[in-house]
Amino acid sequence: MDGKSKPGVPYDVMTDTWVKKHRLIYIGATRHPFILSIRDGTVDLSAFKRWLGQDYIFVRAFVPFVASVLIKAYKKGDESSGDMEVILSGLGSLNDEIAWFKQEASKWGVDLSQVAPEKPTQDYCRFLEELMRPEVDYTVAMAAFWAIEAVYQESFAHCLEEGSKTSTELQEACQRWGNDGFGRYCSSLRNIADRQLEKVASGSVPLVKVSEDAVSKAEVTFLRVLEYEVDFWNMSCGTDGHSAPKP
Numbered sequence: 001m002d003g004k005s006k007p008g009v010p011y012d013v014m015t016d017t018w019v020k021k022h023r024l025i026y027i028g029a030t031r032h033p034f035i036l037s038i039r040d041g042t043v044d045l046s047a048f049k050r051w052l053g054q055d056y057i058f059v060r061a062f063v064p065f066v067a068s069v070l071i072k073a074y075k076k077g078d079e080s081s082g083d084m085e086v087i088l089s090g091l092g093s094l095n096d097e098i099a100w101f102k103q104e105a106s107k108w109g110v111d112l113s114q115v116a117p118e119k120p121t122q123d124y125c126r127f128l129e130e131l132m133r134p135e136v137d138y139t140v141a142m143a144a145f146w147a148i149e150a151v152y153q154e155s156f157a158h159c160l161e162e163g164s165k166t167s168t169e170l171q172e173a174c175q176r177w178g179n180d181g182f183g184r185y186c187s188s189l190r191n192i193a194d195r196q197l198e199k200v201a202s203g204s205v206p207l208v209k210v211s212e213d214a215v216s217k218a219e220v221t222f223l224r225v226l227e228y229e230v231d232f233w234n235m236s237c238g239t240d241g242h243s244a245p246k247p
């Protein structure tokens with residue numbers, strides 16, 4: 001709890017504060033025109049196929065990133081926190097996700113072996129590599145991990161809400177990240193990130209002490225994730241100026 005909170009009055013955890021403070025870019029990432037076009041049934045299928053091929057490349061790079069977070073959780077040495085179990089479950093679902101991408105690609109006639117990473121994918125994967133370095137704080141890596149998963153969860157859940165006109169053929173893709181189980185998994189990641197971010201408050205004992213430096217680095221990292229996600233959606237739509245011409 002921060003020093004200004006009153007007993008019995010709910011207070012914002014750090015990730016709430018960030019989402020409110022950076023609301024515009026957060027909305028930009030979770031309500032992007034690409035997602036809105038899936039939701040209203042007008043998505044350009046060549047854009048969807050481009051997203052599919054590029055996201056397969058991203059997810060392959062995301063696996064070692066998540067493994068690096070698992071190593072950081074292990075090194076923290078707090079077995080009772082349950083963090084490793086949450087992260088391990090994430091690695092398990094990434095295994096299913098990779099199999100799903102292969103199956104979906106064959107359904108849509110996308111030859112994954114021929115897909116080259118576009119610039120936004122390359123940049124995002126490079127960012128993941130930077131975060132994998134052992135000197136990157138667990139708090140910073142967890143904040144990125146949560147934000148990356150949360151953007152997909154919020155985006156695709158929006159395509160399944162009442163009133164959406166998502167086509168039947170794309171509903172399964174939306175279910176992958178928009179289902180309640182994935183929502184609960186994102187909440188677990190968020191709780192870990194918030195617990196790590198909890199700062200020393202006057203008169204209360206913090207659960208975890210992290211330096212101000214790690215907290216501000218984590219916020220910058222959160223913002224960078226949102227920017228990379230927006231670039232990734234832009235690329236999928238072909239509105240980034242870098243994408244290959246539509247097939």
Ligand SMILES: Cc1ncc(CN)c(N)n1
Pocket residue numbers: 055058059062148149151152229232
């Ligand atoms: C670009 C991106 N961001 C997030 C996710 C969710 N794992 C994803 N598959 N791709």
